[in-house]
Amino acid sequence: MNSTLRQQILFDLDDTLVHCNKYFDLILDQFADLLTDWFKPYGIATEEIREKQTEIDVAGVHQIGFASSHFPESLVDTYRYYARLTGRKLLSEEEDRLMKLGLSVYEQPIEPYPGMVETLNLLRNQGHELHLYTGGETGIQQRKIEQMRLADYFEDRIYIRQHKNIEALEDILQSRRFDRSRSWMIGNSLRTDVMPALSAGIKAIYIKIPNEWLYNIMELRHDGDAEMHTVTSLEEVPRVIFNHLHQAERQKRTL
Template sequence: MPDRLTLVFDADDTLWENNVLFERAFAAFSAWLAHPTLDEAAIRAVLNEVERATVVTHGYGTLSFLHALQVVFERLRERTATVDEVAEIQAFGAAMLRGDLELVPGVVETLTELGTRHDLLLLTKGDVEEQQRKIDASTLAPHFRSTHIVPDKHVDTYRRLVGEHDLDPARTWMIGNSPRSDILPARAAGMNAVFIPNPYTWELEIAELPHDEGVLHLTALTELTKHF
Protein backbone atom coordinates (compact mmCIF):
# COMPACT_ATOMS: atom_id res chain seq x y z
CA MET A 1 0.00 0.00 0.00
CA PRO A 2 2.37 2.74 -1.22
CA ASP A 3 -0.19 5.58 -1.14
CA ARG A 4 -1.29 7.49 1.92
CA LEU A 5 -4.39 6.07 3.63
CA THR A 6 -6.59 7.22 6.49
CA LEU A 7 -6.42 5.00 9.57
CA VAL A 8 -9.14 5.58 12.18
CA PHE A 9 -8.38 4.13 15.61
CA ASP A 10 -10.73 3.09 18.36
CA ALA A 11 -9.35 3.92 21.82
CA ASP A 12 -10.67 1.75 24.67
CA ASP A 13 -9.25 -1.78 24.50
CA THR A 14 -7.47 -0.95 21.23
CA LEU A 15 -4.90 1.67 22.23
CA TRP A 16 -5.16 1.13 25.96
CA GLU A 17 -6.67 -1.45 28.27
CA ASN A 18 -10.05 -0.40 29.56
CA ASN A 19 -12.61 -3.11 30.13
CA VAL A 20 -10.25 -5.06 32.37
CA LEU A 21 -10.84 -2.31 34.97
CA PHE A 22 -14.58 -2.84 34.68
CA GLU A 23 -14.06 -6.59 35.04
CA ARG A 24 -12.08 -6.09 38.23
CA ALA A 25 -14.72 -3.71 39.57
CA PHE A 26 -17.49 -6.19 38.78
CA ALA A 27 -15.62 -9.04 40.48
CA ALA A 28 -15.19 -6.89 43.60
CA PHE A 29 -18.86 -5.89 43.50
CA SER A 30 -19.97 -9.50 43.12
CA ALA A 31 -17.87 -10.59 46.09
CA TRP A 32 -19.17 -7.69 48.19
CA LEU A 33 -22.77 -8.44 47.21
CA ALA A 34 -22.33 -12.02 48.47
CA HIS A 35 -25.63 -13.17 47.08
CA PRO A 36 -26.82 -16.30 48.91
CA THR A 37 -27.90 -18.23 45.80
CA LEU A 38 -26.41 -16.57 42.69
CA ASP A 39 -22.81 -17.07 41.65
CA GLU A 40 -20.73 -14.49 39.77
CA ALA A 41 -21.85 -15.77 36.35
CA ALA A 42 -25.52 -15.43 37.29
CA ILE A 43 -24.97 -11.92 38.66
CA ARG A 44 -23.14 -11.08 35.44
CA ALA A 45 -26.17 -12.16 33.43
CA VAL A 46 -28.33 -9.78 35.44
CA LEU A 47 -25.82 -6.96 34.93
CA ASN A 48 -25.78 -7.55 31.16
CA GLU A 49 -29.57 -7.34 31.07
CA VAL A 50 -29.54 -4.13 33.09
CA GLU A 51 -26.80 -2.53 31.01
CA ARG A 52 -28.64 -3.19 27.76
CA ALA A 53 -31.32 -0.89 29.11
CA THR A 54 -29.21 1.65 30.97
CA VAL A 55 -26.86 2.46 28.08
CA VAL A 56 -29.91 3.77 26.24
CA THR A 57 -30.72 6.23 29.02
CA HIS A 58 -27.30 6.78 30.61
CA GLY A 59 -24.89 6.24 27.73
CA TYR A 60 -21.50 4.56 28.07
CA GLY A 61 -18.79 4.96 30.65
CA THR A 62 -18.10 4.58 34.33
CA LEU A 63 -21.09 6.52 35.65
CA SER A 64 -23.45 4.42 33.56
CA PHE A 65 -21.72 1.26 34.80
CA LEU A 66 -22.01 2.32 38.43
CA HIS A 67 -25.66 3.16 37.96
CA ALA A 68 -26.17 -0.33 36.52
CA LEU A 69 -24.43 -1.88 39.54
CA GLN A 70 -26.80 -0.05 41.86
CA VAL A 71 -29.79 -1.26 39.85
CA VAL A 72 -28.46 -4.83 40.06
CA PHE A 73 -27.95 -4.48 43.80
CA GLU A 74 -31.48 -3.22 44.38
CA ARG A 75 -33.01 -5.82 42.09
CA LEU A 76 -31.24 -8.73 43.75
CA ARG A 77 -31.61 -7.42 47.30
CA GLU A 78 -35.20 -6.41 46.58
CA ARG A 79 -34.82 -3.09 48.35
CA THR A 80 -33.40 0.39 47.91
CA ALA A 81 -29.69 0.78 48.60
CA THR A 82 -28.76 2.78 51.68
CA VAL A 83 -26.57 5.87 51.50
CA ASP A 84 -23.60 3.83 52.74
CA GLU A 85 -24.26 1.08 50.19
CA VAL A 86 -24.45 3.60 47.36
CA ALA A 87 -21.08 4.97 48.49
CA GLU A 88 -19.65 1.43 48.50
CA ILE A 89 -20.92 0.85 44.95
CA GLN A 90 -19.51 4.17 43.75
CA ALA A 91 -16.12 3.23 45.21
CA PHE A 92 -15.88 0.29 42.80
CA GLY A 93 -15.41 2.81 39.99
CA ALA A 94 -12.55 4.71 41.59
CA ALA A 95 -9.87 3.45 39.20
CA MET A 96 -11.95 4.32 36.13
CA LEU A 97 -12.95 7.74 37.46
CA ARG A 98 -9.29 8.56 38.11
CA GLY A 99 -8.57 7.77 34.47
CA ASP A 100 -6.17 4.93 35.24
CA LEU A 101 -5.08 3.24 32.05
CA GLU A 102 -2.39 1.00 30.65
CA LEU A 103 -1.29 1.42 27.04
CA VAL A 104 -1.24 -1.74 24.96
CA PRO A 105 2.28 -2.97 24.17
CA GLY A 106 4.03 -1.11 21.37
CA VAL A 107 1.32 1.50 20.81
CA VAL A 108 3.62 4.54 20.77
CA GLU A 109 6.11 2.98 18.37
CA THR A 110 3.32 1.71 16.12
CA LEU A 111 1.52 5.04 15.90
CA THR A 112 4.80 6.87 15.36
CA GLU A 113 5.73 4.67 12.39
CA LEU A 114 2.26 4.65 10.86
CA GLY A 115 2.06 8.43 11.14
CA THR A 116 4.99 8.80 8.77
CA ARG A 117 3.00 7.08 6.00
CA HIS A 118 -0.68 7.67 6.71
CA ASP A 119 -3.20 10.07 8.25
CA LEU A 120 -4.35 8.92 11.70
CA LEU A 121 -7.67 9.79 13.36
CA LEU A 122 -9.03 8.77 16.77
CA LEU A 123 -12.70 7.86 17.23
CA THR A 124 -13.93 6.86 20.67
CA LYS A 125 -17.38 6.64 22.23
CA GLY A 126 -18.59 7.41 25.72
CA ASP A 127 -18.87 10.29 28.16
CA VAL A 128 -16.98 13.27 26.74
CA GLU A 129 -15.29 14.28 30.00
CA GLU A 130 -14.27 10.73 30.86
CA GLN A 131 -12.97 9.90 27.40
CA GLN A 132 -11.05 13.17 27.16
CA ARG A 133 -9.48 12.45 30.54
CA LYS A 134 -8.23 9.11 29.20
CA ILE A 135 -6.96 10.66 25.97
CA ASP A 136 -5.04 13.24 27.99
CA ALA A 137 -3.63 10.59 30.34
CA SER A 138 -2.49 8.47 27.40
CA THR A 139 -0.51 11.39 25.86
CA LEU A 140 -1.31 9.88 22.43
CA ALA A 141 -3.29 12.79 20.99
CA PRO A 142 -0.31 14.32 19.09
CA HIS A 143 -0.18 11.20 16.91
CA PHE A 144 -3.62 11.98 15.45
CA ARG A 145 -4.73 14.59 12.98
CA SER A 146 -7.93 14.88 14.99
CA THR A 147 -9.71 13.16 17.87
CA HIS A 148 -13.46 12.54 18.07
CA ILE A 149 -15.60 11.58 21.07
CA VAL A 150 -19.11 10.44 20.19
CA PRO A 151 -22.01 9.12 22.31
CA ASP A 152 -22.19 5.90 20.30
CA LYS A 153 -20.89 4.38 17.08
CA HIS A 154 -23.41 3.62 14.36
CA VAL A 155 -23.14 3.61 10.59
CA ASP A 156 -24.18 7.27 10.53
CA THR A 157 -21.27 8.08 12.87
CA TYR A 158 -18.85 6.82 10.26
CA ARG A 159 -20.67 8.52 7.42
CA ARG A 160 -20.43 11.83 9.27
CA LEU A 161 -16.71 11.28 9.85
CA VAL A 162 -16.22 10.59 6.13
CA GLY A 163 -18.14 13.75 5.23
CA GLU A 164 -16.44 15.94 7.81
CA HIS A 165 -12.96 15.03 6.62
CA ASP A 166 -13.82 14.47 2.96
CA LEU A 167 -12.50 10.91 3.17
CA ASP A 168 -12.57 8.25 0.51
CA PRO A 169 -14.23 5.34 2.34
CA ALA A 170 -12.43 2.80 0.14
CA ARG A 171 -9.09 4.24 1.33
CA THR A 172 -10.12 4.51 4.98
CA TRP A 173 -9.63 1.79 7.59
CA MET A 174 -11.32 1.56 10.98
CA ILE A 175 -9.15 -0.22 13.55
CA GLY A 176 -10.68 -1.64 16.70
CA ASN A 177 -11.58 -4.53 18.95
CA SER A 178 -15.37 -4.27 18.92
CA PRO A 179 -17.30 -6.05 16.17
CA ARG A 180 -20.49 -4.19 17.08
CA SER A 181 -19.09 -0.66 17.33
CA ASP A 182 -15.90 -0.64 15.26
CA ILE A 183 -16.10 -3.21 12.49
CA LEU A 184 -19.69 -3.78 11.38
CA PRO A 185 -20.85 -0.13 11.21
CA ALA A 186 -17.61 0.98 9.54
CA ARG A 187 -18.06 -1.66 6.86
CA ALA A 188 -21.69 -0.64 6.42
CA ALA A 189 -20.42 2.91 5.76
CA GLY A 190 -18.14 1.63 3.01
CA MET A 191 -14.91 1.72 4.98
CA ASN A 192 -12.45 -1.13 5.41
CA ALA A 193 -11.68 -2.41 8.89
CA VAL A 194 -9.00 -4.06 10.98
CA PHE A 195 -10.21 -6.32 13.78
CA ILE A 196 -7.80 -6.71 16.70
CA PRO A 197 -9.54 -8.79 19.38
CA ASN A 198 -9.08 -8.03 23.06
CA PRO A 199 -9.78 -10.82 25.58
CA TYR A 200 -11.55 -8.33 27.85
CA THR A 201 -13.92 -6.91 25.24
CA TRP A 202 -17.26 -6.01 26.83
CA GLU A 203 -19.88 -8.66 26.15
CA LEU A 204 -22.31 -6.11 24.74
CA GLU A 205 -19.74 -5.22 22.06
CA ILE A 206 -19.42 -8.77 20.76
CA ALA A 207 -21.12 -9.74 17.51
CA GLU A 208 -20.47 -12.30 14.81
CA LEU A 209 -18.20 -11.14 12.03
CA PRO A 210 -19.14 -12.63 8.67
CA HIS A 211 -16.47 -13.62 6.18
CA ASP A 212 -15.56 -10.30 4.62
CA GLU A 213 -12.57 -9.50 2.44
CA GLY A 214 -12.79 -5.91 3.64
CA VAL A 215 -11.89 -6.91 7.20
CA LEU A 216 -8.27 -7.63 8.10
CA HIS A 217 -7.87 -9.84 11.18
CA LEU A 218 -4.76 -9.25 13.31
CA THR A 219 -3.74 -10.47 16.73
CA ALA A 220 -1.86 -7.40 18.00
CA LEU A 221 -1.69 -3.67 17.31
CA THR A 222 2.00 -3.91 16.43
CA GLU A 223 1.18 -6.03 13.39
CA LEU A 224 -0.32 -2.98 11.70
CA THR A 225 3.08 -1.77 10.52
CA LYS A 226 3.45 -4.94 8.43
CA HIS A 227 0.27 -4.16 6.49
CA PHE A 228 0.13 -0.36 6.27
Protein backbone atom coordinates in the same frame (compact mmCIF):
# COMPACT_ATOMS: atom_id res chain seq x y z
CA MET B 1 4.40 9.16 -0.11
CA ASN B 2 2.38 8.85 -3.30
CA SER B 3 -1.09 10.26 -2.58
CA THR B 4 -2.73 7.04 -3.79
CA LEU B 5 -0.77 5.11 -1.16
CA ARG B 6 -1.48 7.50 1.68
CA GLN B 7 -4.18 5.98 3.87
CA GLN B 8 -6.64 7.65 6.24
CA ILE B 9 -6.62 5.50 9.36
CA LEU B 10 -9.19 5.79 12.16
CA PHE B 11 -8.15 4.27 15.48
CA ASP B 12 -10.46 3.35 18.32
CA LEU B 13 -9.08 4.23 21.77
CA ASP B 14 -10.29 1.88 24.53
CA ASP B 15 -8.85 -1.64 24.27
CA THR B 16 -7.27 -0.72 20.97
CA LEU B 17 -4.62 1.83 21.99
CA VAL B 18 -5.11 1.81 25.79
CA HIS B 19 -6.37 -0.76 28.28
CA CYS B 20 -9.97 -0.42 29.45
CA ASN B 21 -11.88 -3.69 29.98
CA LYS B 22 -9.47 -5.04 32.54
CA TYR B 23 -10.22 -2.14 34.90
CA PHE B 24 -13.95 -2.72 34.63
CA ASP B 25 -13.33 -6.41 35.34
CA LEU B 26 -11.40 -5.53 38.51
CA ILE B 27 -14.30 -3.39 39.75
CA LEU B 28 -16.82 -6.06 38.81
CA ASP B 29 -14.88 -8.67 40.78
CA GLN B 30 -15.09 -6.43 43.87
CA PHE B 31 -18.78 -5.76 43.19
CA ALA B 32 -19.63 -9.44 42.82
CA ASP B 33 -17.76 -10.26 46.04
CA LEU B 34 -19.75 -7.60 47.92
CA LEU B 35 -23.13 -8.79 46.67
CA THR B 36 -22.24 -12.43 47.23
CA ASP B 37 -21.51 -11.54 50.84
CA TRP B 38 -24.59 -9.34 51.30
CA PHE B 39 -26.95 -11.92 49.80
CA LYS B 40 -25.17 -14.96 51.25
CA PRO B 41 -28.23 -16.12 53.25
CA TYR B 42 -30.20 -16.35 49.98
CA GLY B 43 -27.67 -18.49 48.11
CA ILE B 44 -27.09 -16.06 45.20
CA ALA B 45 -24.05 -17.26 43.22
CA THR B 46 -21.26 -14.92 42.12
CA GLU B 47 -21.63 -16.01 38.48
CA GLU B 48 -25.34 -15.22 38.59
CA ILE B 49 -24.60 -11.71 39.88
CA ARG B 50 -22.07 -11.07 37.11
CA GLU B 51 -24.52 -12.28 34.46
CA LYS B 52 -27.33 -10.07 35.75
CA GLN B 53 -25.06 -7.00 35.88
CA THR B 54 -23.93 -7.65 32.30
CA GLU B 55 -27.56 -7.94 31.17
CA ILE B 56 -28.47 -4.62 32.84
CA ASP B 57 -25.29 -2.92 31.64
CA VAL B 58 -25.64 -3.90 27.98
CA ALA B 59 -29.34 -2.97 27.86
CA GLY B 60 -28.52 0.47 29.20
CA VAL B 61 -25.71 1.15 26.73
CA HIS B 62 -28.07 0.34 23.86
CA GLN B 63 -30.40 3.03 25.22
CA ILE B 64 -28.13 5.86 26.37
CA GLY B 65 -24.72 5.18 24.85
CA PHE B 66 -21.43 5.51 26.69
CA ALA B 67 -22.47 7.75 29.61
CA SER B 68 -20.09 7.61 32.59
CA SER B 69 -22.96 7.43 35.08
CA HIS B 70 -24.34 4.26 33.51
CA PHE B 71 -21.75 1.77 34.78
CA PRO B 72 -22.08 2.62 38.50
CA GLU B 73 -25.86 2.81 38.08
CA SER B 74 -25.81 -0.72 36.64
CA LEU B 75 -24.19 -1.92 39.88
CA VAL B 76 -26.90 -0.24 41.94
CA ASP B 77 -29.64 -1.58 39.65
CA THR B 78 -28.28 -5.11 40.02
CA TYR B 79 -28.26 -4.69 43.82
CA ARG B 80 -31.87 -3.47 43.72
CA TYR B 81 -32.88 -6.39 41.53
CA TYR B 82 -31.62 -8.92 44.07
CA ALA B 83 -33.10 -6.97 46.97
CA ARG B 84 -36.53 -7.17 45.32
CA LEU B 85 -35.99 -10.83 44.44
CA THR B 86 -35.04 -11.86 47.97
CA GLY B 87 -36.93 -9.31 50.05
CA ARG B 88 -33.68 -8.08 51.62
CA LYS B 89 -33.88 -4.48 52.81
CA LEU B 90 -32.34 -1.82 50.55
CA LEU B 91 -29.79 0.31 52.39
CA SER B 92 -28.79 3.76 51.11
CA GLU B 93 -25.25 3.37 52.48
CA GLU B 94 -24.81 0.19 50.43
CA GLU B 95 -26.08 1.95 47.30
CA ASP B 96 -23.67 4.84 47.95
CA ARG B 97 -20.83 2.38 48.34
CA LEU B 98 -21.66 0.76 45.01
CA MET B 99 -21.90 4.12 43.23
CA LYS B 100 -18.45 5.11 44.53
CA LEU B 101 -17.05 1.73 43.55
CA GLY B 102 -18.44 2.05 40.02
CA LEU B 103 -17.17 5.60 39.57
CA SER B 104 -13.69 4.59 40.71
CA VAL B 105 -13.16 2.79 37.39
CA TYR B 106 -12.65 6.20 35.77
CA GLU B 107 -9.81 7.00 38.17
CA GLN B 108 -7.68 4.02 37.19
CA PRO B 109 -4.25 4.64 35.63
CA ILE B 110 -4.08 4.80 31.85
CA GLU B 111 -1.94 2.02 30.39
CA PRO B 112 -1.09 1.75 26.69
CA TYR B 113 -1.33 -1.51 24.82
CA PRO B 114 2.03 -3.03 23.82
CA GLY B 115 3.39 -1.36 20.71
CA MET B 116 1.10 1.68 20.81
CA VAL B 117 3.84 4.25 20.36
CA GLU B 118 5.80 2.16 17.87
CA THR B 119 2.70 1.46 15.76
CA LEU B 120 1.59 5.10 15.63
CA ASN B 121 5.13 6.31 14.92
CA LEU B 122 5.58 3.81 12.09
CA LEU B 123 2.30 4.65 10.37
CA ARG B 124 2.85 8.40 10.76
CA ASN B 125 6.41 8.16 9.45
CA GLN B 126 5.12 6.22 6.46
CA GLY B 127 3.00 9.26 5.60
CA HIS B 128 -0.44 8.01 6.59
CA GLU B 129 -3.06 10.35 8.07
CA LEU B 130 -4.06 9.22 11.57
CA HIS B 131 -7.44 9.87 13.18
CA LEU B 132 -8.80 8.94 16.64
CA TYR B 133 -12.45 7.98 17.03
CA THR B 134 -13.62 6.99 20.51
CA GLY B 135 -16.88 6.47 22.38
CA GLY B 136 -17.53 7.99 25.78
CA GLU B 137 -17.78 11.31 27.60
CA THR B 138 -15.46 14.09 26.49
CA GLY B 139 -13.89 14.77 29.90
CA ILE B 140 -13.03 11.15 30.61
CA GLN B 141 -11.72 10.37 27.13
CA GLN B 142 -9.81 13.65 26.90
CA ARG B 143 -7.95 12.79 30.12
CA LYS B 144 -6.74 9.54 28.54
CA ILE B 145 -5.75 11.32 25.34
CA GLU B 146 -3.78 13.95 27.25
CA GLN B 147 -2.04 11.46 29.54
CA MET B 148 -0.95 9.35 26.56
CA ARG B 149 -0.03 12.51 24.57
CA LEU B 150 -2.05 11.19 21.64
CA ALA B 151 -2.62 14.65 20.16
CA ASP B 152 1.02 14.39 19.02
CA TYR B 153 -0.22 11.83 16.48
CA PHE B 154 -3.83 12.85 15.84
CA GLU B 155 -3.67 16.67 16.23
CA ASP B 156 -7.19 18.01 15.56
CA ARG B 157 -8.35 14.73 14.04
CA ILE B 158 -9.93 13.49 17.28
CA TYR B 159 -13.63 12.59 17.50
CA ILE B 160 -15.39 11.70 20.77
CA ARG B 161 -18.98 10.47 20.54
CA GLN B 162 -21.38 9.22 23.24
CA HIS B 163 -23.06 6.97 20.68
CA LYS B 164 -20.60 5.08 18.47
CA ASN B 165 -22.53 3.69 15.50
CA ILE B 166 -22.93 3.95 11.73
CA GLU B 167 -24.52 7.40 11.96
CA ALA B 168 -21.64 8.77 14.04
CA LEU B 169 -19.05 7.28 11.70
CA GLU B 170 -20.84 8.60 8.62
CA ASP B 171 -20.83 12.09 10.13
CA ILE B 172 -17.05 11.90 10.65
CA LEU B 173 -16.36 10.50 7.17
CA GLN B 174 -18.38 13.26 5.54
CA SER B 175 -17.06 16.08 7.71
CA ARG B 176 -13.45 15.35 6.73
CA ARG B 177 -14.17 14.26 3.16
CA PHE B 178 -12.53 10.88 3.60
CA ASP B 179 -11.63 8.94 0.47
CA ARG B 180 -13.37 5.70 1.39
CA SER B 181 -11.21 3.65 -0.94
CA ARG B 182 -8.20 4.65 1.19
CA SER B 183 -9.83 4.63 4.64
CA TRP B 184 -9.54 2.16 7.51
CA MET B 185 -11.15 1.63 10.92
CA ILE B 186 -9.03 -0.11 13.54
CA GLY B 187 -10.69 -1.40 16.71
CA ASN B 188 -11.59 -4.22 19.07
CA SER B 189 -15.39 -3.94 18.84
CA LEU B 190 -17.35 -5.79 16.16
CA ARG B 191 -20.40 -3.69 17.08
CA THR B 192 -19.00 -0.16 17.24
CA ASP B 193 -15.84 -0.35 15.11
CA VAL B 194 -16.01 -3.09 12.49
CA MET B 195 -19.69 -3.24 11.52
CA PRO B 196 -20.10 0.55 11.04
CA ALA B 197 -16.88 0.63 8.99
CA LEU B 198 -17.98 -2.16 6.66
CA SER B 199 -21.43 -0.58 6.33
CA ALA B 200 -19.77 2.73 5.41
CA GLY B 201 -17.67 1.08 2.71
CA ILE B 202 -14.27 1.44 4.37
CA LYS B 203 -11.80 -1.27 5.33
CA ALA B 204 -11.63 -2.63 8.87
CA ILE B 205 -9.01 -4.28 11.03
CA TYR B 206 -10.55 -6.15 13.95
CA ILE B 207 -8.21 -6.55 16.93
CA LYS B 208 -9.57 -9.61 18.70
CA ILE B 209 -8.91 -9.44 22.43
CA PRO B 210 -9.58 -12.07 25.13
CA ASN B 211 -12.49 -11.65 27.55
CA GLU B 212 -14.28 -9.15 25.33
CA TRP B 213 -17.22 -7.20 26.75
CA LEU B 214 -20.48 -8.84 25.66
CA TYR B 215 -21.79 -5.58 24.17
CA ASN B 216 -18.97 -5.55 21.62
CA ILE B 217 -19.73 -9.03 20.27
CA MET B 218 -22.19 -9.53 17.44
CA GLU B 219 -22.71 -11.53 14.28
CA LEU B 220 -21.39 -9.62 11.29
CA ARG B 221 -23.66 -9.02 8.32
CA HIS B 222 -22.07 -7.10 5.49
CA ASP B 223 -21.51 -6.90 1.76
CA GLY B 224 -19.19 -9.62 0.52
CA ASP B 225 -16.97 -6.97 -1.09
CA ALA B 226 -16.19 -5.33 2.26
CA GLU B 227 -12.58 -5.81 3.35
CA MET B 228 -11.95 -6.96 6.89
CA HIS B 229 -8.83 -8.32 8.54
CA THR B 230 -8.57 -9.97 11.96
CA VAL B 231 -5.45 -9.67 14.10
CA THR B 232 -4.68 -10.38 17.75
CA SER B 233 -2.43 -7.42 18.53
CA LEU B 234 -2.05 -3.75 17.69
CA GLU B 235 1.46 -4.40 16.46
CA GLU B 236 0.13 -6.40 13.50
CA VAL B 237 -1.78 -3.43 12.05
CA PRO B 238 1.03 -1.80 9.99
CA ARG B 239 1.83 -5.13 8.32
CA VAL B 240 -1.80 -5.60 7.25
CA ILE B 241 -1.93 -2.13 5.71
CA PHE B 242 1.48 -2.54 4.04
CA ASN B 243 0.49 -5.91 2.54
CA HIS B 244 -2.78 -4.46 1.26
CA LEU B 245 -0.96 -1.58 -0.49
CA HIS B 246 1.72 -3.90 -1.88
CA GLN B 247 -0.91 -6.22 -3.32
CA ALA B 248 -2.88 -3.31 -4.79
CA GLU B 249 0.25 -1.95 -6.50
CA ARG B 250 1.11 -5.39 -7.88
CA GLN B 251 -2.39 -5.79 -9.31
CA LYS B 252 -2.17 -2.37 -10.91
CA ARG B 253 1.09 -3.25 -12.66
CA THR B 254 -0.41 -6.42 -14.13
CA LEU B 255 -3.35 -4.59 -15.71
